[in-house]
Amino acid sequence: xxxxxxxxxxxxxxxxxxxxxxxxxxxxxxxxxxxxxxxxxxxxxxxxxxxxxxxxxxxxxxxxxxxxxxxxxxxxxxxxxxxxxxxxxxxxxxxxxxxxxxxxxxxxxxxx
Amino acid sequence: xxxxxxxxxxxxxxxxxxxxxxxxxxxxxxxxxxxxxxxxxxxxxxxxxxxxxxxxxxxxxxxxxxxxxxxxxxxxxxxxxxxxxxxxxxxxxxxxxxxxxxxxxxxxxxxxxx
Numbered sequence: 001x002x003x004x005x006x007x008x009x010x011x012x013x014x015x016x017x018x019x020x021x022x023x024x025x026x027x028x029x030x031x032x033x034x035x036x037x038x039x040x041x042x043x044x045x046x047x048x049x050x051x052x053x054x055x056x057x058x059x060x061x062x063x064x065x066x067x068x069x070x071x072x073x074x075x076x077x078x079x080x081x082x083x084x085x086x087x088x089x090x091x092x093x094x095x096x097x098x099x100x101x102x103x104x105x106x107x108x109x110x111x112x
Numbered sequence: 113x114x115x116x117x118x119x120x121x122x123x124x125x126x127x128x129x130x131x132x133x134x135x136x137x138x139x140x141x142x143x144x145x146x147x148x149x150x151x152x153x154x155x156x157x158x159x160x161x162x163x164x165x166x167x168x169x170x171x172x173x174x175x176x177x178x179x180x181x182x183x184x185x186x187x188x189x190x191x192x193x194x195x196x197x198x199x200x201x202x203x204x205x206x207x208x209x210x211x212x213x214x215x216x217x218x219x220x221x222x223x224x225x226x
Contacts, residue, residue, distance in 0.1 A: 033214055033215075035215075035217075040200075040220070040222070041219055041220065042116075042118075042202055042217035042218050042219045042220050043155075043202065043204075043215070043217040044217070045214035045215060045216070045217075048214050088154060088155070099145075099157065099160060099170075100215065101157075102147075102154040102155040103154050104152070104153055104154040105154055
């Protein structure tokens with residue numbers, strides 16, 4: 001399957017530090033998306049990067065995409081306690097209608 | 113405000129019982145999706161629908177059924193044939209062709225077998 005695989009599975013950092021999460025996938029995509037999920041809640045769409053883009057920013061978020069390596073990274077700068085959540089990458093492809101496939105996520109814990 | 117509403121938030125099912133999870137959206141999205149999430153796991157697609165009166169099986173459709181009689185509504189029935197239904201169920205919607213702009217999710221229903 002084209003499931004994204006996040007790395008690391010879990011990450012703990014001090015508040016104020018930067019957090020970096022990675023996502024790898026297996027086949028061609030037309031976009032890659034990152035979502036956040038707070039404990040026991042639904043997912044919130046953070047950012048989408050298309051296959052012809054290499055980098056995208058949104059506030060404290062920076063996403064990169066390397067299609068040659070089939071990988072993406074999500075950087076959260078100046079982390080805050082409220083950033084504690086699970087982060088999922090999801091990939092979309094033209095041959096899958098609008099279905100996107102999710103990875104298992106990275107659990108991020110921001111220490112006070 | 114536009115969004116997706118899932119109800120109930122918590123649901124308990126007895127062995128052999130069918131239960132229905134509600135999902136309603138007022139975003140005017142054409143496509144709707146049901147996912148299942150197990151502890152520490154990602155999301156697995158159960159069913160999806162791109163237009164009214166049409167739906168397709170996802171990766172784990174066995175033991176589940178859906179209907180799409182209205183654009184706004186996409187209820188999921190967990191049948192007695194689903195042997196391990198305890199999980200967190202998430203509904204999402206998007207606009208086809210623009211689904212690549214991202215999905216909007218509901219807040220989820222936690223189903224427990226008692």
